[in-house]
Every structure is written in C-alpha cells, then in structure tokens.
Amino acid sequence: MRGMWLAGIALMCSTGVSLAQSAAPQTTAIPLDNLSSFQNPGKSWQVAGDVTAKLDKDNELDVKEGTGILVNEPSRKKKGVDLLTNFEHGDVDLELDYMMAKGSNSGIYLQGRYEVQLEDSWGVKNPTSANNGAVYERWDESRPNGQKGFEGYAPRQNVSRAPGLWQHLKISFQAPRFDASGKKIENAKILHAELNGVTIHENVELFGPTRGALGGNEVAMGPLRLQGDHGAVAFRDIKVTKYGKPRPELVDLKYQVFKGKFEAEPRYDSIPPEAEGTSVALTSEISPFQKDFLVRYTGTLRVKEPGEYTFNLNTNGGGGLMRINNKVVVPIEGRDRKGTVTLPAGDMPFELVYSKVVEWGRPALGIAVVGPGIREYLIGDPVAGGNDNSQGPILVDAPVNTILRSFMDLPVPGENGKKNTRVVHAVNVGSPDQVHYTYDMDKGNMIQVWRGGFLDATPMWYSRGDGSSRPVGAVQHFGQPAFTLAKLANPQAAWVIDTAGTGFRPEGYDLDKADQPTFSYRVYGTNVQDAIRVVEGGKGFQRELTVQNPAENLYARLAEGSSIEPVSKDMYLVDGKSYYVRIDDAGGQKPVVRDANGQKELIVPVRGKLRYSIIF
Structure with missing residues (x-):
C-alpha cells in the first residue's frame, strides 16, 4: 500500500x-426530416438536402431537395415568421451549424426571450451587440432617444465566416431561478458561448429579456425560438442537452x-x-x-x-x-x-x-x-486541477502588418483521431484587417489562415517556453503540411510528400513598403516567388506564385478536403463549405478536381504565374 x-x-x-463522458447528460438531435419538431411553421420555412449562398446576392439561398437542413427564406410571398420548438427548456447546452446569406440577419432566442444574434458580419472589425454572435440588447421605449437599447453584449472578437460557409455555434445557458412564490432570485446567464471554436462570451448575466422577446416576463421553462422574419438563414445538426435534475x-x-x-x-x-x-x-x-x-x-x-x-x-x-x-x-x-x-x-x-x-x-x-x-x-475549492501555475495569456496583436516566427503545432488526422504535428520554421503574418496566416518555410506553403486576434505567445515567452505560439481567432487548417508545387508524371499521380528529388531550398522572404513578405525558394531547378496579400475588406488572402522557367509537368495544389464543389466558373467550395477558393489567373491552364487518399484535391498546371484567392 x-x-x-x-x-x-x-x-x-x-x-x-x-470529465469522463459516460455520465454526461443525454444529448438529443432535433430531427430535420420534416418540420414536425416545431410549432405551426410558417411558409418561409422548409427542410432541404443542400443549401448554398452567393457572395454577390443579398438575402438569397439556393436550395436543393432533400432532408437534414432547416432553411428560412422570407419574402413578400412567404412572410417570415419565427419558428418555435415543441419542447421547452431550462438549463441547456445548444450546439448547431448555421449559414448566413449575404446581408442576412436572424437570431436564436433561448427560452424564446434572450437573443443571440446571427448576422452576416463578414469583415466587421469592431463588433457590437448587433453583430454576429452578440447577445442582443434589451429595449425600453420610455428611455430617451439613443438610450432605448441597453445591456447588449458584443462578442469578444469577430470570427464570422463568409456568407455561404457553415458556422459552428455552442452555447451553455443557465435559466433564471425562482423561489417557491415565483419571485426571481437569480438572473439567467450565458455561461459560455463559442463561435467557430473561439470563446465569444463567458459568464454573461442576462438581467431581462432582450428586444423582440416572446414576452417581457421571465420563466423557468420556455421554447427555443429561431428568428424568421428578417433574412435568409439555414441550420443543421441542431443538438440540445437539457439539464435541471x-x-x-x-x-x-x-x-x-x-x-x-x-x-x-x-x-x-x-x-x-x-x-x-x-x-x-x-x-x-x-x-x-x-x-x-x-x-x-x-x-x-x-x-x-x-x-x-x-x-x-x-x-x-x-x-x-x-x-x-x-x-x-x-x-x-x-x-x-x-x-x-x-x-x-x-x-x-x-x-x-x-x-x-x-x-x-x-x-x-x-x-x-x-x-x-x-x-x-x-x-x-475553485481550482481547475493540476499544478499549472503559468501566467498569461501573453497576446500579440497586429495593429499593423506584423511578422512573428515561432514553432506552430497543427492538428492533423491520425490513427486514433487528431494529433499534433509541429512546424518548426513557421512564419506567422498578421494584418490590421484581422485576417492572418502561417507560412511553412520548409514546404513553401500556407498551412493555416484565421480570422480575429493574432497570436497567443504564452507557450513561447512565459518562463523557459517551448518556442511555440498559437492563433487567437477562428482557424481554418489546410491539413497535413505539404508542398504547394510538385512535379507529377500525370494529373492523377500522388502528391509529393518529401523533398527527395525536388531540390527544394528556402531562400527567406523580402518585405515590401507595407511590411508584407514575399517568400522565395528553389524547387526543381527553378526560382519561385510567393506573394500573399490581404483581399480588400479582410475577405481573405490572394496568393500569387511566380515561377521562372517552370519544369515540365509542374502542378500547384490549391486545396484539399472532404469535398470540393464548383459554384461558378472559377469559384470552389472546399471541405464541406468551410472556405472558398477562387482562381483569379491560371495562365490559361485548366484546374482539375481529383480523388486522392479518400479526399478531394484541386490542382492546376503551372506555366509561369498563378494567382488565386482563399476566401473565408
């Protein structure tokens, strides 16, 4: 002993x-085979099998027949009405995906009374209580003009994705508490909320119903309510975990x-x-x-x-x-x-x-x-556990174009789920447009992009440190680090995974007048310049590859993912509608979408210059 x-x-x-999962409360998915889970659904609501949005069409969704996706398309002919669930809830965890049309506006009302705003807030730099992910403000007509709205909560940062991309929302809600006489003794709270993997609210106290609530009263139990009278929006994978025992x-x-x-x-x-x-x-x-x-x-x-x-x-x-x-x-x-x-x-x-x-x-x-x-x-005692007495976070902002080199750990698929791989020559490039990327000098490629804050350098700078940093915002990874350019025997040959036979040699980067880097390297006996710049309005990045005297059968891989769907002549939706790739100038070469190791890849021959954009 x-x-x-x-x-x-x-x-x-x-x-x-x-926490072990075996004792966790049961999570229930709302069936979306039809509208029977909701009270008196209006004509603007339907169930669909697929949905897309256009970046240049306001308040418009393209819908395909099928099941599994809940869609709202209000119009003059189909007046939008709110959608209420048949069930009521008290304490609840809510998790779902949603997609906004361009310029659209909607919301989720917990207990029908407390609105978490859904909005096309793509590119907004300074979010307010009216933007995507916010807790909408309360309203009092008796207050002076300019003060009628109050007690709204903006998200900590704007990590909203582009119209037509799926966004992931998780909310932990605590209902108001009442004594035996019905008197409220504790306000409702949003204990935690995450948008696209980033915490946007924590321990937010809700002193009363927000504007547009079902009623001015507060209750122990109420329905989940989806706003339907504003704009086009789609939902899928709606999961509810109820508490209260x-x-x-x-x-x-x-x-x-x-x-x-x-x-x-x-x-x-x-x-x-x-x-x-x-x-x-x-x-x-x-x-x-x-x-x-x-x-x-x-x-x-x-x-x-x-x-x-x-x-x-x-x-x-x-x-x-x-x-x-x-x-x-x-x-x-x-x-x-x-x-x-x-x-x-x-x-x-x-x-x-x-x-x-x-x-x-x-x-x-x-x-x-x-x-x-x-x-x-x-x-x-309110201690999370372990002996982690580390300080932090040590955050690095990017009020101007900013470069910070570090190690970067990336999650990649492994035999037992996700694991990390470390990129040891990572260059992190931040911008005041609040979109940032990491470049792998050992592969000559972008390995991730993200929206929101720049870097958390705590693991690198606190105490002895381990040399790594991590993104602060909502990250889009691009899979296992790999080369942008490869020489293929034919368009179906496997992509190159190491430097053998490539002659790859990094040659650093040069800064322009705005402190934006252009990376250089040699591969297959040719010089490559790789310039990555922010798309106007912070919509994403445009990348221009300039290859001098390119080798025969040289290809660039622009994307890989579970799916790659063409949405127009030069635009593709990648990895289950996670981001867009737009081919701006392929030098007359034709892109190819191909199967590779259970995934899809978008590749294009390179004959000198290639320009494309990543929109997210």
Whole structure:
C-alpha cells in the first residue's frame, strides 16, 4: 500500500482534471426530416438536402431537395415568421451549424426571450451587440432617444465566416431561478458561448429579456425560438442537452486534519488529529498547515436523482481518494483522478482523503461532478486541477502588418483521431484587417489562415517556453503540411510528400513598403516567388506564385478536403463549405478536381504565374 499511495500521488500531481463522458447528460438531435419538431411553421420555412449562398446576392439561398437542413427564406410571398420548438427548456447546452446569406440577419432566442444574434458580419472589425454572435440588447421605449437599447453584449472578437460557409455555434445557458412564490432570485446567464471554436462570451448575466422577446416576463421553462422574419438563414445538426435534475449534496460533513507527510493512508484510530470539527463546505483551507498534512472528510452524500455519476477529484499539491457507500470510487492508484459509479437515490456514507505532500504545490481540494440531467458543477475549492501555475495569456496583436516566427503545432488526422504535428520554421503574418496566416518555410506553403486576434505567445515567452505560439481567432487548417508545387508524371499521380528529388531550398522572404513578405525558394531547378496579400475588406488572402522557367509537368495544389464543389466558373467550395477558393489567373491552364487518399484535391498546371484567392 505504501509504494502504491506515493506513486499515485506523483502521477496525480502531473495530470489535470478531465470529465469522463459516460455520465454526461443525454444529448438529443432535433430531427430535420420534416418540420414536425416545431410549432405551426410558417411558409418561409422548409427542410432541404443542400443549401448554398452567393457572395454577390443579398438575402438569397439556393436550395436543393432533400432532408437534414432547416432553411428560412422570407419574402413578400412567404412572410417570415419565427419558428418555435415543441419542447421547452431550462438549463441547456445548444450546439448547431448555421449559414448566413449575404446581408442576412436572424437570431436564436433561448427560452424564446434572450437573443443571440446571427448576422452576416463578414469583415466587421469592431463588433457590437448587433453583430454576429452578440447577445442582443434589451429595449425600453420610455428611455430617451439613443438610450432605448441597453445591456447588449458584443462578442469578444469577430470570427464570422463568409456568407455561404457553415458556422459552428455552442452555447451553455443557465435559466433564471425562482423561489417557491415565483419571485426571481437569480438572473439567467450565458455561461459560455463559442463561435467557430473561439470563446465569444463567458459568464454573461442576462438581467431581462432582450428586444423582440416572446414576452417581457421571465420563466423557468420556455421554447427555443429561431428568428424568421428578417433574412435568409439555414441550420443543421441542431443538438440540445437539457439539464435541471437536482444535484447530489454533501451533508453532515466532519473533518480531521493530521500533521505529517503521509506516503500511505494511515490508521486514523492510531494517531490523534491536529484539528477536527464540522464543516459546511469541502475545502483544503480547513487545514491550519500549508504543507505536509492530510485532511479526512466524512459525511453523507444525498442523491435525489438515481443514475450514473462521474466524480473528478482535484487534489492540487498532493493526492487523495474518495469512497461512497464504503466503496472506493476514485482510487489513489493510476493516472486518472476520476471515477464513474451508478448511484441509487438516497443517503449513503461519504469519505474523502487529501494528502498534501508536494511542497511547491498550492493546496486545493475539489470535486467536479456530472450526472444524469446535471451540468458539471464543482464541490470545493475553485481550482481547475493540476499544478499549472503559468501566467498569461501573453497576446500579440497586429495593429499593423506584423511578422512573428515561432514553432506552430497543427492538428492533423491520425490513427486514433487528431494529433499534433509541429512546424518548426513557421512564419506567422498578421494584418490590421484581422485576417492572418502561417507560412511553412520548409514546404513553401500556407498551412493555416484565421480570422480575429493574432497570436497567443504564452507557450513561447512565459518562463523557459517551448518556442511555440498559437492563433487567437477562428482557424481554418489546410491539413497535413505539404508542398504547394510538385512535379507529377500525370494529373492523377500522388502528391509529393518529401523533398527527395525536388531540390527544394528556402531562400527567406523580402518585405515590401507595407511590411508584407514575399517568400522565395528553389524547387526543381527553378526560382519561385510567393506573394500573399490581404483581399480588400479582410475577405481573405490572394496568393500569387511566380515561377521562372517552370519544369515540365509542374502542378500547384490549391486545396484539399472532404469535398470540393464548383459554384461558378472559377469559384470552389472546399471541405464541406468551410472556405472558398477562387482562381483569379491560371495562365490559361485548366484546374482539375481529383480523388486522392479518400479526399478531394484541386490542382492546376503551372506555366509561369498563378494567382488565386482563399476566401473565408
């Protein structure tokens, strides 16, 4: 037992808290085979199999027959009306994809009362409470002009994609709380909201319904409402996770504190405690010592909702174990600090042991709990876990054209899902238009673009650092790092994956008067200049490749993804409508969309100069 206890503590000090999924509340997808999930749908709403939007047509979507996508196209003939779900919700997590038409406007009303704005905000530099992802403002006609709207919340940054591209939204909502008499005792909150993978809201308190709500009153339960009277919008993959079941409670807590560096669980009846008593909370602060102590809590766990629960134990600066009903749920052995158990309703014995043995670790004790119909909550000290005392973030803005070289870690598909690959000669190029890119000097290629903030340099500059930085905004990756140019025996030959036989040699970059780089390299015996510039209005990037005396059968790969769909003569939608590629000048050469390793690739022969744009 002695060695196992100490080894477990060492392992647990090195890991953070992570939730097991087995005990998570059930997530339900809203069926989109028809409109039966909604109350009295108006004529502007329909179910479709595919939808696209044009970058030059206001408030217009092209719809194809089928199922799986919810589309709203209000017009004079089809007056737009709001769409309400048949179900009502209290606390809820909402996750969905949506697509905006050019110039369009819509919204999602939580409980029919609190609007998260959906809007074509492509290229907006300074978002307000009226732009995409915002919490729309409240409204009071009795207030003076210019002050009628109030308490709106702009998103932290604008990470909106172009019209016709799918955008991903996640919202964690906490409903208002009422006492037994119906009096509101706690405001509604948006606990967390992400747009396109970027946090745009956190712990936003909603003091009342926003403008255009179903009513001025607030309720414990209400329908989800999709705004339908403004503009063309499409939705898919709408997933709802409902909460509201009663949480387990710890009652009749007693504690004992023992002084010493306990490498094994002691026999408590053989040593006197330094302190003992009753407590209303679970905390490491009950100990009068900062190091070398053990706290033992005993009490009753009161469970009102039977089912499967996961407990994540946070024992910062040490280790511990937890027993429920006299059985070990979170053991000291192993690397994980979590345990999953099926519990009946009722009262059962509870025991928690925390041994503080690491001198440099700040003491903290808590349990993250998730269960049936119960959103994750914390019992004890508000510490996320582990011994991560790092400072940050150290953010780098780009108020002017800015270059920062670093390592860059990219997520790429692996045998067991996503893994990271490190680009060691990455050049990150930021712009005041709030669109940025990373260039891989070892491959002569753009490897990612993003919209929003520039870089988080904390991993590179804090303490000793590891040399890497990471994008702050919404990122569009381009897959495994690869060469832009390759010499192919025929248009169906596999793309080149290494430098063997290419003669590839990077030659750095030159800056123009606006501090924008043009990259240079040699490949297949020819010189290449690679100039990447921001498209007007921050719509994306235009790239111009100039190849001197190009080799025979030289091709450029412009895109790869799960799908590549032509939408006009020179425009393509890539990777499930994630971004556009527009061919501006191919020197008279014809692009080819081909199959490669289960993916699609867009390639084009290169005969001197090639210019194309990435629109996102």
